[in-house]
Amino acid sequence: MPLDANAVATLQAVSTATITTILLKKGLRNVWMRGTRPIRDGQPRLVGPAFTFRFVPAREDLATPASWSSPISTRAAIEAMPEGAIAVVGANGVTDAGIFGDILCARMAKRGVAALVTDGVVRDLAGVLGTGLPVWCSGQAAPPSVAGLTFVGWQEPIGCGGVAVFPDDVVVVDDDGAVLIPQALLPEVLAEASEQERMEEWIMQEVGKGAALPGLYPMNAETKARYESDKKG
Structure with a gap:
């Protein structure tokens, strides 16, 4: 197929x-x-x-x-x-x-x-x-x-x-x-894959700037909001 x-x-x-x-x-x-x-x-x-x-x-x-x-x-x-x-x-x-x-x-x-x-x-x-x-x-x-x-x-x-x-x-x-x-899971993986990759690239950029891991990886609510804002901008 x-x-x-x-x-x-x-x-x-x-x-x-x-x-x-x-x-x-x-x-x-x-x-x-x-x-x-x-x-x-x-x-x-x-x-x-x-x-x-x-x-x-x-x-x-x-x-x-x-x-x-x-x-x-x-x-x-x-x-x-x-x-x-x-x-x-x-x-x-x-x-x-x-x-x-x-x-x-x-x-x-x-x-x-x-x-x-x-x-x-x-x-x-x-x-x-x-x-x-x-x-x-x-x-x-x-x-x-x-x-x-x-x-x-x-x-x-x-x-x-x-x-x-x-x-x-x-x-x-x-x-x-x-x-x-x-x-059977391919549609779900496709729907999430690009966003997951984009999010991890953003986290890597933050690590490169010196950000500490707690609250960044995984994201807490504050970090998530900042990520969403950066994504829109």
């Missing part, structure tokens, strides 16, 4: 840290995917619908090189990905078998996939970097996925970094990692 361009533009201007604060206020504490670190410095903040890949622990009769030619394979899943989607791969935290290498990442880049997010690792690191595909992961390892994982399907609910991810949930990635916005 493609995201509205206005929604993408709004979220690209809001940090994942701010999004976690907004969701915390709504009772959601577990939205940051553990182990999702940017593979290179300077990757842009990206926004997209989650396209999920599901791995389970390796079973020797299923996790074989022959499985790469199966109708249920990572290769088939990649061909089903729409442009602009973010691949979210649940790897059960396995870090000694790479879920994807350079060839699969190159194909995703060619298809216009926005990014790859996983709590696992990639392989063929130099080649993956060369594809230009933005990646958030836990590192790299030489062995292929079948050395530690069995691929079982795509566009199903998964766990990634301890977070429940459903197809078409919204994913935002930046230097702090990957954060999930449940699709």
